[in-house]
Amino acid sequence: MTQRGQTFRNGSLDDHDSADDALAAAPGDQVVRVAVGVPVDRAFDYVTGGFGPLDRGTIVTVPFGPRQLNGIVLGPGDRNTARESLKAVIRCAPLPPVSDAFVQFIERVTAWTMAPIGSVAKMALSQPKALLPPPQQKLYRRPAQPPEGEKLTTARQRVAAVLDAAGAMPSPLLQREAGVSAGVIGGMERAGSLESILVASDQPPPRPGRLQGPALTDDQQVAAAAIAETLEGGFMPFLLDGVTGSGKTEVYFDAVQRVLDAGRQVLILLPEIALSAAWKARFAERFGVMPQEWHSDVGAGEKRKLWRFALSGEASVVVGARSALFLPFADLGLIVVDEEHEHAYKQEDKVIYQARDMAVLRARLESCPVILASATPSLESWVNAGMVGDPPRYRRVVLPSRVGKATLPEITAVDMRRTPPERGRWLAPPLVAALTDRLERGEQSLLFLNRRGYAPLTLCGSCGHKLTCPNCDSWMVMHRLAGRMRCHHCGFEARPSRDCSQCGEEDSMQACGPGVERLAEEVLQRFPEARFGVFSSDTVASPGSAETFVSSVMAGEVDIIIGTQMVAKGHHFPNLTFVGIVDADLGLAGGDLRAAERSFQMLAQVAGRAGRAEQPGLAMLQTVDADNAVMQALLSGNRDAFLKSESEARRLAAMPPYSRLAALLISARDEARLRDAIRQLELCRPQFNGVGIFGPNLAPLAFLRGQHRARALVQAEKNIDIQAVINGWIESVYLPSGVRLQIDIDPYNFL
């Protein structure tokens, strides 16, 4: 099987083992194959020059065209290449090689995603500064033997006294502590009364301790024991399936504790948005230290250190977003993927990968367990746990009820055809009554609408002209708080106007449909005395402001939260007892492969915010289609029946997880070139039994961020190597310049 990223001009990865006799040419010199961290589709051969034989996993700097780039040694190169034609390794990083499991991970991710191996290597080498010698710090101390006849001035005596107590110190601190100038310290050094030493200035993170967590409930104990008994036994995937608030976190903390006790490393993946201050505080409460974090808000300096400490083994627990999977852990003993159903685990640009699936792959290569945790498992994981009769590949561990007195919320539907809101309003009478009731009782409510801004569409009442983005096939969304019109695809902004740019009619532009800001307007009109806050990525743009918002809710300073999917995740508001879902049908519109599943997960998670403490919770779904399978599953609380019928539908339609799917996304700035590329791909389209190829056709979003776009979908029976099919297809295609082809294995996005 040939795959993109593993085809090399000078041979293939498979004939490595016998390449050793190439060493004969120059003692110590060797040809190695290097995955260079740059988006190219193959690895390159170099001679090792004065560095002698280099192990697989060694990180090197090599010449690449006019540049010097970092790369990872994959193994011996092609013994038949004339050495004179090869360039030499410039530098070896002063680090131990990354593990063989990690190099395999890079190779397997490349093969699976069909991304260029250089792009995957680049993710693995994301912190170039971590590859340099670590920064050192100059410390001053008293010499063991002070100079004979040393006489110290009072200032010098103060310095000596500080150091006698503290041992060694950097100059600025010493100056401050002793109340002296830099000149005094310099003078003492020259006189031999002080000596300086160089030490690494990066302090390894503190080791997590072992604090008392809550005593586990009976259910939690059973779950924790089931996981504990396999922790030393190599690869083992778990589905930790427990309703919202059932105490899943405590169960995986128990496993984390055991792995730490064994001296091994742990990686906990969270969707970025769920990595809240509350989660970190909980971790700190349990382990006595803050977790080492890895996500887009962590600064470069911290990342540099963490990368190194992952490799040295000194970072014992890392909690991070999906990119933390590409850290070079020395000895991984456990991976946890919390909220495993979250679509945020799918990375959609550059290397397109599903972090949950790659976490399972990494665990397999590291021979360690992996825990996938969710209250609303993905259909894939649920099927993998053997829930529809296929042989189970994951072990399922269940937490059936909420911890303590908390119960699951009651969920009811509000039929928007029978009890609609008044004209120009969005909240139906039953929701208004429930809000009123909670306000009177001093309890909190959440109104959920997964739509940012004020109104999703603005059109001219006179000619019907719709405001659209100049760079995309999409409507401009009105953001009243910011006083802007915004495109949610490319970020294009414009000033709102009351007049129609098309027909010139004055004051004719009308906002259509609600966003969270418009709901806030209605809440203000209906409940002028209520304290409310809008929680969306526009109003709460940074982690810091999210934390401020969360703590003001916790402090009881907010009566009504109005939020998008940002509030659906992980928050635990004990006094929140009512959730109103304003448009439960929204996620079903458009209907891609996972629309029903995603909609169910989102609504179940949002509803799960209600009644997490003593007070029982209530959730209301405003819908025009209460008979829909998603609504029925929510109303009856029968999640498994829904997943069963959904998996049956997928089986009948030969869709994942019962088949394999891949998308080809073709894009170009120039429309004619895109059409040319489509023609080329059509001409070369292969035919195989068990493989269906649809398209390429113009994409539903045919114009996005200034690019014209087309898509093709490849659907294959499960036993077919879909990567090989695609490779065979595109290998023979000559794409016009300026046309970009991306491959998306197991796509989640069909736009």
Ligand code: ADP
């Ligand atoms: P999940 O991750 O399943 O949503 P959590 O682990 O967040 O659930 O637990 C829900 C709440 O119950 C949290 O406030 C947590 O501190 C509390 N909790 C969990 N386990 C216990 C326990 N054994 N005893 C007391 N409280 C617990």
Ligand code: ZN
């Ligand atoms: Zn746009």
